[in-house]
Amino acid sequence: MAPKNATASSSRVATNLKTINGKAGPSTILKNKNKKRAVQEVSEDEDDDFASVGSGIDMSDDEEVEEGEENEDEEAFPEFDSEIEDEVDQADEGDSESEELDDEEESGSESGYNSSDIEAMYDEEEDNENEDEEYSPLTSPSSSHKELSTDEKLSKLIAKNSIKPDESLGTDAKISKAKEGVGKLVPSKFVEGGYKREYEDYEAGYGSESSTEDNPNTVGNIPMEWYDDLPHIGYDVNGRKIFRPAQGDELDKFLSNTEDPAAWTSAEDRLLQQSVQLSDKELDIIRRLERAENPDADYDPYQPTIEWFTGEGNERVMPLSAAPEPKRRFVPSKWEHKKIMKIVKAIREGRIIPNKPSATKPTVYQIWSDSDQANLEHAMYMPAPQLPPPKTIESYNPPEEYLLNEEEQKEWEEAEKEDRKIDFLPSKYDSLRLVPGYKNLVQEKFERCLDLYLAPRTRKVKLNIDPESLIPKLPSPKELKPFPLATSVLYRHPENSRVRSVDTSPDGTFVATGSEDGIVRVWDLGNGREIWKWNLQSGAIQHIAWSPYKDESLLIALVAGKIAVLSPLALVAPSIAANTLNHVNTAFASSAATTKMGSGKEIKGTELIKWVRPNEKERERGVLVFIEVPGTPKQISWHRKGDYFATVASDASNKSVLIHQLSKHATQSPFKKLPGQVQKVLFHPLKPHFFVATQRYIRQYDLSSQTLIKTLQSGVKWISSLDLHNKGDNLIIGSYDKKLAWFDLDLSNKPYKTLRYHTKALRSVVYHPSLPLFASASDDGTIHIFHCTIYQDLMQNPLIVPLKILRGHKVTDGIGVLDLSWVNGKPWLVSSGSDGEVRLWCS
Numbered sequence: 001m002a003p004k005n006a007t008a009s010s011s012r013v014a015t016n017l018k019t020i021n022g023k024a025g026p027s028t029i030l031k032n033k034n035k036k037r038a039v040q041e042v043s044e045d046e047d048d049d050f051a052s053v054g055s056g057i058d059m060s061d062d063e064e065v066e067e068g069e070e071n072e073d074e075e076a077f078p079e080f081d082s083e084i085e086d087e088v089d090q091a092d093e094g095d096s097e098s099e100e101l102d103d104e105e106e107s108g109s110e111s112g113y114n115s116s117d118i119e120a121m122y123d124e125e126e127d128n129e130n131e132d133e134e135y136s137p138l139t140s141p142s143s144s145h146k147e148l149s150t151d152e153k154l155s156k157l158i159a160k161n162s163i164k165p166d167e168s169l170g171t172d173a174k175i176s177k178a179k180e181g182v183g184k185l186v187p188s189k190f191v192e193g194g195y196k197r198e199y200e201d202y203e204a205g206y207g208s209e210s211s212t213e214d215n216p217n218t219v220g221n222i223p224m225e226w227y228d229d230l231p232h233i234g235y236d237v238n239g240r241k242i243f244r245p246a247q248g249d250e251l252d253k254f255l256s257n258t259e260d261p262a263a264w265t266s267a268e269d270r271l272l273q274q275s276v277q278l279s280d281k282e283l284d285i286i287r288r289l290e291r292a293e294n295p296d297a298d299y300d301p302y303q304p305t306i307e308w309f310t311g312e313g314n315e316r317v318m319p320l321s322a323a324p325e326p327k328r329r330f331v332p333s334k335w336e337h338k339k340i341m342k343i344v345k346a347i348r349e350g351r352i353i354p355n356k357p358s359a360t361k362p363t364v365y366q367i368w369s370d371s372d373q374a375n376l377e378h379a380m381y382m383p384a385p386q387l388p389p390p391k392t393i394e395s396y397n398p399p400e401e402y403l404l405n406e407e408e409q410k411e412w413e414e415a416e417k418e419d420r421k422i423d424f425l426p427s428k429y430d431s432l433r434l435v436p437g438y439k440n441l442v443q444e445k446f447e448r449c450l451d452l453y454l455a456p457r458t459r460k461v462k463l464n465i466d467p468e469s470l471i472p473k474l475p476s477p478k479e480l481k482p483f484p485l486a487t488s489v490l491y492r493h494p495e496n497s498r499v500r501s502v503d504t505s506p507d508g509t510f511v512a513t514g515s516e517d518g519i520v521r522v523w524d525l526g527n528g529r530e531i532w533k534w535n536l537q538s539g540a541i542q543h544i545a546w547s548p549y550k551d552e553s554l555l556i557a558l559v560a561g562k563i564a565v566l567s568p569l570a571l572v573a574p575s576i577a578a579n580t581l582n583h584v585n586t587a588f589a590s591s592a593a594t595t596k597m598g599s600g601k602e603i604k605g606t607e608l609i610k611w612v613r614p615n616e617k618e619r620e621r622g623v624l625v626f627i628e629v630p631g632t633p634k635q636i637s638w639h640r641k642g643d644y645f646a647t648v649a650s651d652a653s654n655k656s657v658l659i660h661q662l663s664k665h666a667t668q669s670p671f672k673k674l675p676g677q678v679q680k681v682l683f684h685p686l687k688p689h690f691f692v693a694t695q696r697y698i699r700q701y702d703l704s705s706q707t708l709i710k711t712l713q714s715g716v717k718w719i720s721s722l723d724l725h726n727k728g729d730n731l732i733i734g735s736y737d738k739k740l741a742w743f744d745l746d747l748s749n750k751p752y753k754t755l756r757y758h759t760k761a762l763r764s765v766v767y768h769p770s771l772p773l774f775a776s777a778s779d780d781g782t783i784h785i786f787h788c789t790i791y792q793d794l795m796q797n798p799l800i801v802p803l804k805i806l807r808g809h810k811v812t813d814g815i816g817v818l819d820l821s822w823v824n825g826k827p828w829l830v831s832s833g834s835d836g837e838v839r840l841w842c843s
Contacts, residue, residue, distance in 0.1 A: 183197035183199040217234035224270055227244075234271065265277065265283055284297060482827040484827060485843055487841055489839070490840075491839070499513050499515045499833065501542070501832065502832040503545050504546070504821050504822070505546050506549070508826060510525060510571070514543065514557055518541060519541070521533045534564070534623060536557065538561065539559055542635075543633075543636050547645075548638050551579050553568065553577070554580055563647060565625040566622050567624055587664050588613055609667045611625060629649065629667075632651060633648060634649065638683070643663050648679070654673065657674065657692065675699060676695060685727075687728060688702065688704045693719045693733065696714055696718075697713060697714065698733065710749055712749050714733055714751065715751055717737045720734050720736050720761065721763065721766075722734075723766045723774075726769055730788075730790060734762030734765040738758050739762070740754070740756070740762060744797075753800065755800075762777070763779060763819070766822060769825075772787055772789050775822075778817065779815050779816040780816055783809075784805055786802055787801040810835040810837075815833075819831070819832045828840060
């Protein structure tokens with residue numbers, strides 16, 4: 001039995017048909033259209049229901065109630081004949097062909113078919129079935145439709161399209177022509193028996209506007225600092241919060257950079273706030289950008305030019321416009337003629353003057369302008385250097401003293417061109433009209449042009465520096481008094497007797513001098529009277545020095561081959577004399593004095609250094625001990641405690657430096673091999689350190705550990721003298737090349753300051769034992785007094801201020817002042833010179 005809806009629809013259409021001999025009126029045609037649309041709608045509903053269920057039509061309760069209510073007032077429709085329906089359809093096809101096309105588009109089913117398609121498909125099937133049949137006169141093509149009604153046709157089509165396809169055909173089987181595509185058919189996971197089409201992944205290339213990897217954070221291009229105080233960093237496409245990922249500290253970043261080999265190929269994603277690994281293509285783009293290349297690897301900057309209109313195969317055959325040229329192109333313009341005649345008339349009337357000279361405007365100068373030039377010069381412009389102005393010797397009538405004689409002219413001609421002082425021979429003429437042409441003019445101008453063309457120009461910037469600003473600001477010498485100013489006492493020696501050495505006693509009472517006549521003299525400091533002397537009869541006195549120990553009165557003098565220990569016992573207090581004798585004679589009472597070298601072993605090939613006790617007469621005169629040493633000792637240095645002293649004999653090879661102990665009468669050589677020719681030695685005033693000065697270097701040794709502490713680089717050619725400040729942190733040296741070098745031992749091994757103010761070699765430099773003063777003596781016969789302030793703050797450099805130049809000694813045989821000595825506790829200075837005079841300079 002046919003479905004209810006289909007039967008009702010068919011009977012409704014058959015009742016409204018009014019045909020006469022197969023022809024229908026306008027109203028009938030319109031109704032036929034409505035009938036066909038109804039049939040199509042029914043077919044769509046049935047197609048959907050059959051596709052979901054399989055066979056048969058199940059109606060819901062609501063639809064049945066609604067249809068029942070609609071059919072209550074209607075009459076029962078009789079069944080219609082299929083022949084009548086076919087005739088109506090055939091008559092309707094010619095009149096409403098265009099309208100059926102629109103209906104087909106609007107009423108197409110979900111499967112892509114409409115009612116017209118269904119009719120056409122079944123007509124084809126029936127034609128194929130009846131292909132070989134012969135029709136009788138009583139049989140017509142329309143009679144074949146009587147076998148199947150419209151409802152049956154719909155049911156058959158729905159059943160055919162709802163059959164499950166054979167799974168053995170594989171995933172490439174095609175369901176219908178409408179489903180064809182480039183994808184691959186695979187069984188669907190959600191629709192049983194259904195298929196879906198899968199497509200290959202599409203990767204957006206460089207320059208594509210689409211993106212296959214959208215950022216999950218959709219906040220856009222906003223400052224991410226807005227989310228610093230929030231637990232999330234944005235929102236996804238569904239509006240859900242994206243929480244902040246875990247952030248590592250700096251240690252984690254460091255470990256990641258050192259241990260993870262892929263750390264250098266990652267970057268920080270600002271939106272996601274986490275490290276993202278860069279792809280190979282992105283790294284390649286970065287490398288290309290670093291090399292200033294095009295980021296597109298496929299881009300060819302040297303590809304051949306494509307000639308679109310003139311190249312081979314691209315020649316244009318037809319012109320852009322084949323319209324004929326207009327007539328106006330070949331006929332003169334009457335409007336241009338009018339314009340020209342108007343200008344000609346104005347010229348004839350004098351209103352227009354052709355080639356009129358421009359009136360010169362008066363030049364107005366800015367008298368208060370900073371620039372003299374109207375147009376500023378180029379920044380790189382430099383004017384050519386001007387020729388020097390002519391001199392008097394270039395005059396046509398120079399004075400006689402500028403003219404060359406025959407010898408000078410001959411010498412000028414024989415000299416090379418580069419060695420001549422002037423490039424021409426000066427000449428004298430009575431008048432300017434007699435001056436001939438200068439034959440070297442062209443050559444000199446040519447050479448100047450070469451210099452201007454080839455020689456590079458440089459702009460010399462003149463420094464406007466005040467010379468006073470270059471001089472350091474020092475305090476006035478008047479503020480630094482007292483210091484020695486003039487000669488107060490003169491200690492006269494015999495004529496032609498150079499006083500090589502001078503020293504004052506630690507209590508500031510006596511002055512001892514040693515001269516080349518071999519006599520050691522003791523003078524009263526205040527009145528300059530000679531109160532004691534010793535004639536050692538061993539040649540010139542090389543050096544003398546008082547012991548720094550105030551409870552004793554010991555004086556050591558150096559002569560050729562021996563050391564003499566002296567003491568003016570009659571001039572000192574009895575207690576001081578007793579201490580002096582006890583200190584010197586203790587070793588004589590215990591055992592015979594023999595020299596110990598190092599650990600007491602004798603050095604092979606050398607004689608022993610002996611401590612010799614003088615005879616009774618000499619001891620009464622104050623000669624206490626003689627020490628016989630190899631070579632000629634020329635310098636002595638006392639230890640601060642007064643028991644040890646060191647001597648230097650430059651001609652004694654490996655025994656040139658000896659250290660003597662007076663209480664034990666022992667001598668030792670601290671060096672097995674010397675670093676060079678030793679000039680001076682010195683004990684540190686506070687530490688067990690020992691300074692040894694060679695010609696160019698000063699070495700500082702630690703006596704307790706017997707190690708080298710440092711080596712000072714003097715920067716001079718030959719060291720002549722040496723002295724150490726009483727605090728032990730600053731050292732000065734004098735040299736024979738007229739230099740004085742100040743060393744800060746805590747600062748560097750190079751001089752802090754190098755002073756050169758003497759005109760000849762320096763002979764002596766010495767610090768004051770208690771006051772901030774030091775002095776230097778030179779062969780130029782002068783003594784320079786300096787103020788030196790050494791601060792407790794190690795960050796502040798010492799202050800050196802020149803105070804006074806003392807002049808009084810005469811230069812004899814090219815030798816001036818030989819030695820200096822400060823008076824302890826007073827700003828007084830004693831000096832000795834080659835003129836045989838010893839002077840006391842007082843403030």
